Amino acid sequence: MLRGLTILGGCLLLAGCADLKMPQFGKRPSAPQSAISEPLPLPTPELSAPPPKPGARTAETLDTTTDEQRKAATAATVPAGGSLGKVVVTLGDPTTPGFWLRSSLVSAPVPGVIRTAGGVTVQVDLMPGEGAAQLSLAAFRAAGLSLTDLATVEVLKR
Template sequence: MARFVPLLTLVALSAACAQLRGPAPEAHAEVAPAPAPVAAPVPARGVTTSAAALDTVSEAEKAAARAEAAAAPAAGPLGQATVALGDPADPGLWVKTALVDAERPGLVRTGGGDGIAVTLRPLGSDGGAQISLAALRALGLPLTGLHTVTLAAR
């Protein structure tokens, strides 16, 4: 009998472990389906992260604006303004400034002499002057920071 005690201990221990593990899986048990793959988040409608994607003014339109600024004499200088990037989702070539009280055609020039034809828009608030994303890109200016430009009416 002393020889069977270690064997009986092993059997008892094995039975106890089986109880802790729970019942053995049945051969016909249903397997839960794998969760559906999670799609990448979709940005809100109209929201993009690329400056190129937001700039809807074609290179041909920018070239025409440069040519118009080079050929068209200014009707009168309005003054200098320090501009920052305006609403990047607002398309077109424009500058919002307190120097005009109604929308009108105009020119914007950098300190280096580069210029483009733009639409001058009244600022309509106490904030600083703003320039469109397309206008900044057409002038070759960085999208960040403040830029001193000269504005003129056409």
């Protein structure tokens, strides 16, 4: 009888482990979104820019957007698409060029706009992401945000 209860208890214990997400031996976990070296395709090419040159270390050399692109991005009006919500943004990968925001507010790339607490609007490509919302270096600079701030922005769909 005791042996039967021991076997039954072991089976129940193993059955409970079926819902756990255990890493499998020999398989490497997939890289988190922030560790992917190639950006996802952007839906608006006018907001993209070439990658920075090797050895770039300052905000000026890492941000490869042109003056015309910065002016066009900040000339955004509040779109009719509506607000997707507000997020606290951190600086995203500074070597990934262009105007973009990675957040969990979207599940696929779409054009959008961010609006700062001061009312500055910047056109961005909204990209899906997990965890903290990440804003591109170019968008941070165009919005007039300090690179060390954790700023709250409203995210709008274009």
